[in-house]
Amino acid sequence: MTASRISRLLITVCCTLLFCLVSSSAFAQRAPNGFGIGIGAATVAGGLSIKTGTASGFTFQGVVGPWRGYGPEWRYGADSIAVAGDFLYEQAPLASGGLLSLGWNYGVGVGAGFGDWGGAVVGVTGVLGLEFNFVPAPIDVVLEYRPGLYIGENDFDIAFWDVTPHIRLWF
DSSP states (O other): OOHHHHHHHHHHHHHHHHHHHHHOSOOSSOOTTOEEEEEEEOSSBEEEEEEEEOTTSEEEEEEEESBOEETTEEOOOTTOEEEEEEEEEEOOOSEEOSSEEEEEEEEEEEEEEEOTTSOEEEEEEEEEEEEEEETTTTEEEEEEEOOEEEEETTEEEEESOOEEEEEEEEO
């Protein structure tokens, strides 16, 4: 892709997100059973991030995109695909103010990646998330700590340090 094509794509995406933000009725706190979409990373996957919840506090988070590796060494394969799913339990906010609500959650994540290296990797992680929910706008920014076990065709690894981000727009 050329630089001008990338800049046009970026402007189009930003304008679309701005339109959704302005036309969304969710300018207050996001509803517990709302739907969020954005970009992020999870167990072995990085790319499109979705999250939806229930009124009881349980949420499902999914990511689909290229395989990103795991642990502190992120890498993307050009011809790879990965999917990941997290089952999370949302907790009461740690702090809340006029502009920001600081929430947290915990749960378990699973993921599988298949790639151009001719193999596959499967991972299971614990998830401990910190959510920055912007009150005036339906946007959240999330950082998650996820230690995990990973099994590949010729590999078994335990990663104690892995942090994954997300940024999502809520509807």
